[in-house]
Amino acid sequence: MTDTHTPAPTTASASSEPPPKARPPKRKSMYPMWFYAPAGVIYTALFVVPTFASFYFSLTRWTIFDSEFIGLDNFRTFFSEPYLFDSLVNTIIYAVVTSAAKVVIGLLLAVFLSSQIIARGYLRSVIFFPTLVSAVGVGVTFSVLMDPFDGLINNLLAKVGIDGPGWITDPDMALLSVAAVDIWRGVGIATLIYIAGIVAIPQEYFEAARVDGANAFRNFWHITLPLMKPATATVIILSLIGGLRSFDLIWTMTKGGPGFSSDVLASVVYKQYQAGFYGLSTAGNVVLFLLVAAIVIPLFWFLNRKQVEQ
């Protein structure tokens, strides 16, 4: 309100309230910068500072109380020890497998669930609900269901004459089994993102295609699929970020085992932290940061640029 009155009575009010009106060009904004302050303090203290500090502490031998600079030794250890390095490979496999599956299954489910079938609302709810169950709950449940001897999955497979594998006890299977549970839990979000995209396609496209005599498959291939690019970008980025950082599900289902076969970067960070190797743990964190940045930022830029062009 002061803003609207300042120009005329500058000299008159200067005597009563000198400091604010002594400099007429400075107007107080209605959108003050201090609105940023409380959020900025919390964010800086608990996110920005630790992130920058991690770059330094990853170069040290660290016991929280004092740290000794050892250069790149932690990274050398990380890349030379197979059980540490494999976690990097596993992280990439896990993230790629889960996001690819969420894209493919999510899109197919979405096409199916937006077509004219009965019980659509029920089906959507059922597919989405696992997203809301905690990873710990899902992990415990599936580690029981996937038990090689007593588990429900292998019991069912045995009834149809298949000798089920040791889902989470076989080193070759463990990581992919956890990834499968991750897909089970997360495909609902992907599906609903795609459904929102499909619903937004103007019906005229399909009508025109019908006049041209296109069948359902050609509709999907030439209309739905190309128009799903923004939705796909969202699904890929969301699930890649989630997949690369994934910890809860892996930790409750396998703890990175058997051996180190399903260890990912986030679980290595936790293990090294528990063992008291804070410097090495932080180095693992930095590797994870660099991996996420190297994969997500180019993708983000690439996919967003394409959207802007459209």
Add this chain to the structure above:
Amino acid sequence: MSSATGISKANRAYSRIGGLVAIVVTAVVFLVPFAFIFLTASKDRAEASMLQFSWPTQWAFFENLQEVFEHRDGIIITAFINSTLLTVGSIAIMVILSAMVGYVLQRRKSKWNPLINFLVLAGLIVPPAVVPTIWVMQALGIYKTLHGLIFIEVAFGMSFCILMFRAFVASIPRELDEAAIMDGAGPVRLFFRVIFPLLRSVIVTVIVVQAVTVFNDFQNPLYFLPGDDGATLQVVLYALQGQFSTQWNLMFMNILVIMVPMLIMYVFFNRQIVAGMTSGAVKG
């Protein structure tokens, strides 16, 4: 004409058969695990240990429920209180602070905007550095405290909220601000009395999405609030995994108890949860 009815007949058949097949498949894939949780939670100890997918011969649902709540002097109840305080506290702070940021960020064009936008996106993408965060929290004296964990959840969840608020504020006409300014409102009154109430629908979305995230969070409580006193439900459930490995009925009763709040949320806020989680907030 005949071909048209042919098509609609085929469509109706597709609608029925496709729907039925989907109902059966989703029942097996998605409902059986939940039914398994419920049935095992209702069995007595001996029967539950067989891990069969079967109807309980002896229903022990309420006995199990009681036993779960009495386990270790009611640690589940303590954990329930902790989880509730954590969820409510962090979301209250998160909503107000991010609404303030999202609002000014959308309304005011300043040279800081690119930096702030960058920081917000970084908050979505960058994985938090664990041990350095503990180091900072120790220096501030908030490590292993509930309010410390609340601030952690606020810091890590804020980016999503800011993006949601910024997008929504863009749809509120500036004329409204100007009218309020004409009426003599200051910046604080303009925001809290005029703008904030208009954000109601997006606030509900943010609250339900973050409630699910914070309530289900396992990693942050595990790192930043270790110990029994402040344990949240997810951490207690994880700890029980080792202790209850011979008492599957109690283990699954625990899972069931933890799922109930989310189920209730889903029943009431179905639309907001779906809208929030599928908004593709990363697009900024």
